Amino acid sequence: MTSVASGVARKKKVTPSAILMRASMIMIIGVAVYWLGLNLTSDPRQFAQVTVNGLNNGLLYALIALGYTLVYGIIELINFAHGDLFMLGAVFSFAVLTEALGATGPSATNYALLLVVLLLSMLFCAFINVSIERLAYRRLRNAPRLAPLITAVGMSFVLQWIGLKWIGSNPVNVNTVLPSSDFEVAGVVIAVKTLIIFAVTIPLLIVLAFIVNKTRRGRAMRATAQDKDASRLMGIDVNQTITFTFAIAGAAAGAAGLMWAQTTGTVAYNLGFQLGLVAFTAAVLGGVGNLYGAVLGGIIIGLIQSYNDGLAIGPGQRWSQTMVFTLLILLMVYRPGGLLGETAQEKV
Amino acid sequence: MSLDGRAVLDAQNIRVEFGGLVAVDDVSFTIPEGSIVSLIGPNGAGKTTFFNVLTGLYKPTSGAVIFDNAEITGDPVHDIASGGLARTFQNIRLFGLMTAQENVMVAMHSKMNAGVFATIFRTKKQKAEEAEARRFAQELLDYVGIGGVTNEYARNLSYGDQRRLEVARALALRPKVLLLDEPTAGMNPNESAAFVDFVRKLKADKGISILLIEHDMSVVMQVSERITVLDQGQKIAEGSPAEIKSNPRVIEAYLGKSGSEASK
């Protein structure tokens, strides 16, 4: 019954299992540090290269993780459909920017179109996310926890099916607008794309953080997340606030989708499932419900995945998912609250 | 009266802090064996928090709870319950989609032994155990006066019957101490009066010590052998009903609050 007990434990027993936990954790961290150190010393240039790649992906993960964390923070729902929303964002941007508008290859007009479609993609995903909340999750707000969770899984399948029907079952190549050129800094190759990701993602993250932390809407969001009934009494329109949260989360997914399609140059209907899971792991790693945690978690997961896939001495890409999910399971064992979160305890 | 008896439950210097807030401030409290005692106080006085410390739901920041001569502070909730400290809930928390009988039988879980294999293959022992559990459940349902609803789902029972089922379920733990959390909430005066008789009968029949948390002053005054008053997390008075009635601090605490409560 430890999950519902709160307050401070009076007698802190040091049990053998606690010692075992601590020791095993130190061992695991030790192995990880040794592995990274080994790679760093054996080939520092490659290590830096892989780090840059990891940051690139990590920022995109952060954008997706943000959506999970916002929704979880406000209605305590793991929105399994969120990864697929991201996939639809990628597919949408491909359909509009690449196919309908024919924007391929770098040019001034294409950059302008890119920004327009970025906005459209954000609106598109926000709309879908809000619709899902209205049609499904809202009706289940007072239902037992299992019901909205299962609904979210179902929604994830429905969205995947839309993606499947939209672009077919095979991955599709995207002729990107972004330049494929790169430059070298101290032997490390940095793609211009990576810089563009930084240039788009970081301001987006700052804007989102600003909305949540500094605006009235954001305050309403945080209040609703803490206590719905009290917020209602304080005159906050809870339904509207939740709608707004889903809109923001959707917009972030839409932006991430477009950036993904443009930087990796490929979209597939099942993109959302794998990436969604990775992103959720990122959100949990950072401390689910915590905005900065999601960003931090996204970056760390991006790095870990990149190190796993790219370092000379390492498990290699075929173990990529396994690495991420093993990390998730280890997190649950050692630090369920995440890096920046509180411990995951049940509210009584 | 039995107030001088050995304390079956003894809470020593309980203090509970949430964040920086002190919800219960250094409260000591005992339940003598075979007595009926009450805990009262205005809303937000810390009654429920204190109650939750006794049942193990909260761990106190400091202090100790001694139950039946053993310290139980920090023990798991289910161990405390099966050790003989039973409770009912202020807002009824039955297992809605289980029958009344099953509800009571859940509370016998810790006293039963059947494992997976015994259950699947219905061993002789398991059958006997189940039959005995069913018999005891029926006995308890009859005792609280709802013997006719054995196979009804708890959800479908009337409000009054649900309250009774909660008591029957708590009794299935074969408790030494029964904690009743606002048991007369939602009852009319007749029902409350009947409840007072029931609590007395319970004590007389089963020798169970009873702790009441109650809002209804007439119930508290009628049934309690000793009353403890909490206000703002502190114990401000303790004594017989007559003493409490005339205690100026209690009157102040209640009058100060009663104005705001009337406006609700």
Place this chain on the structure above:
Amino acid sequence: MSNTAPAHTAVSGNRKWAIGFTSVVAFFFILNKFILPEAGSGVQKFFNAWFSLTSMAEIMIWIIMALGLNIIVGYAGLLDLGYVAFWALGGYVAGWLMSPFFSGLNINFFGNPRPGLEFGIHFHVFLVLILGGVFTAIWGVIIGGPTLRLKSDYLALVTLGFGEIIPQFMLNGADIAGYNVTNGAQGIGGLDDVNLFGYVIGTFALPEKFLMVSLMAGAMIFFSIRLRDGRLGRAWLAIREDELAASMMGVPLWRTKFASYAIGAVGGGIGGVGFAILVGGVYADRFNFVISIIILAMVVMGGMGNVWGVVVGAVTLAWINSVGLIQVGELVNNSFGTNINFPSYQFLLFGLLLVLMMLFRREGFIPEARIRMVMNEDKVDEEVSDETKIASK
């Protein structure tokens, strides 16, 4: 005092359902063993298209899987989204312990190796079933142990991850530090024929294999019902209904949830062994997330916790998935001259099924009063609290 009446209303129904199940199994066995071989080609064709024995046998495996997950999701109310991992693990236990795969070893324990392929490990099928259950239970303990102490949502997440890791491990397992553990994407084929007390069920003896997995499914149904009606079943339902109240009535939460998760895992493992024997091998690419969700949909559709409901859910969805979509699609396309790819609607079908069931029919298609109530808890709660408010005035 009438305490002889059973604590629930399902018992008299159980007998009818059991007779129904046995009749259907007997029908398909006799049909395929004795009648069809003699029947005209039209009849043969019809049954092979719509009710092929292969798909019927697979349906039995789905029943086992769904009932295993039902113990976790339906009884104890814990969401497992990676149940396919147990299927895979059980399958590989069969692959490892009754095939020539580990060619460096030569172990035979009442096994039935094929002539000339005596190397490898060959255990008796009963032992393999037991070990399959034990092996998955161990994994259930590893996964459930730490996770079940946390909020219930985290279990969903961790199991989801687990359901991804295990198949990936099996797929990559041809080279684990130089050892071939799972034979990778090729999988492990050529499993030993089952030898039951001297009676050998040959590789192509489909009616007998069907009977065997049907017996397993029947046993699973029996276990499920018995467990529900005992001490443990009551504790599970109590936790599903109200965790806090259950713990305050002396039910140890973690241990009880843990039991549900481990026993549910055993069901998956045994089903996995059965499936491997049925298809004569184990192949990593079969195990994916969709499988976990289909099993979940079966439990949801049948009315979580309701054993016979889940059986019907499993039969229906498994049939639609393996035969129905293709056959109905062909029928529609041929009749109306359309060209719709029905199987490509699989995702939509299962996705919508989950969503719509949760929104409109949470009690399942075959409602048991008990389930109807639990899933509509919110409404009842409101009523009660209203009463309280009125009464307290």
